[in-house]
Amino acid sequence: MKERIILSLSTLDDVDFIVNKKTCASLWPFEDFISSDKEAVRKNVVEKINSDWYKQYIIKLDDPERTPIGELHIHWYVKERGSWEIGYCIFPEYRGQGYCVEAAKIALRYAFEDWNAHKVVAMCNEFNISSYKVMERIGMVREGIFREELSWQGKWVNQFFYSILDSEFRKRNINS
Template sequence: MMPRIALSPVTEDDIEFIVDLETNASLWPYEDRIPTDKAAVRREVAERIGSDWYKQYLIRLNSPEATIIGELTLHWYVHERGSWELGFCLFPEYRGQGYCGEAARMALKIAFEGWKAHKVIAMCNLHNTASAKVLEGLGMVREGIFREELYWNGQWVDQYFYAILEREYQKVAATPLLSLNEQSYSRAPRLCTL
């Protein structure tokens, strides 16, 4: 079965698009701080391109138009321990259709098979049930809760901490993607951001 999406590394030609995405508060409903200084974000995005420690991808439909539907990041969490952190965001009209899971699964393949990661982690606001469902559908384990970690919507809320080890990923990699989609996303809520 042909993948419905593809990941393409962010290039210098994509900087303005990423700046607009990262400063658009409506795309990040569960984050506590959305940057507003576009010049600072522009500098950070430019600095990250080509770095060893931060990889950013555009999530595109696997079609002739290659429509961009979101973005995904992988960056070092604790380099000495071989751990990377995963994050993603989809545009609202593409949420709830399994694209997050497909993109995240591609990212796990990059991290574990390409970079020989030992662990990939992800975090999400406890109210972001769609992201939690995506992460759990990938075989990630909720290892902890950071109590009152995020100041969100005028209150302190908990943040979930998820992780998957390389040996656990091997089981995920052996599972057909269609099965993951059917199990994990058919009843997922519409929001799917991390």
């Protein structure tokens, strides 16, 4: 099946776009704090773009315009253990169409095939059903629940912790 999206590795030319998305609270409804300090976010984004431990992508439609529809980041979680952490956001008008699953599968392929990851992890607010459904659709397993880990909307909520191992990824791709 032809992929409908591409992951475009961010460059310094993309900093303003990324900063605008990372400071837009409406894109992150399951996060309690989204910084509005664009200069601080900009400094952080530039630092990460120039690093070898953090990969920032813009998710784009594979169309002539290369329409941006979201962002995905993947970074070392615990380097010594060969683990990476993935996170993503699809813009509201493109949600529910499978684009995030496609993007996350591409990122997993990079992690396991290109970067020799042993494990990829992801976490989400227990109420972020769409996010944990993406994790499950790409073969991640819920390893645990961090009880009352996140402050969200004035109350403490649980955080789900998911992972996929390189052996699970390889087995899944051989059988699919």
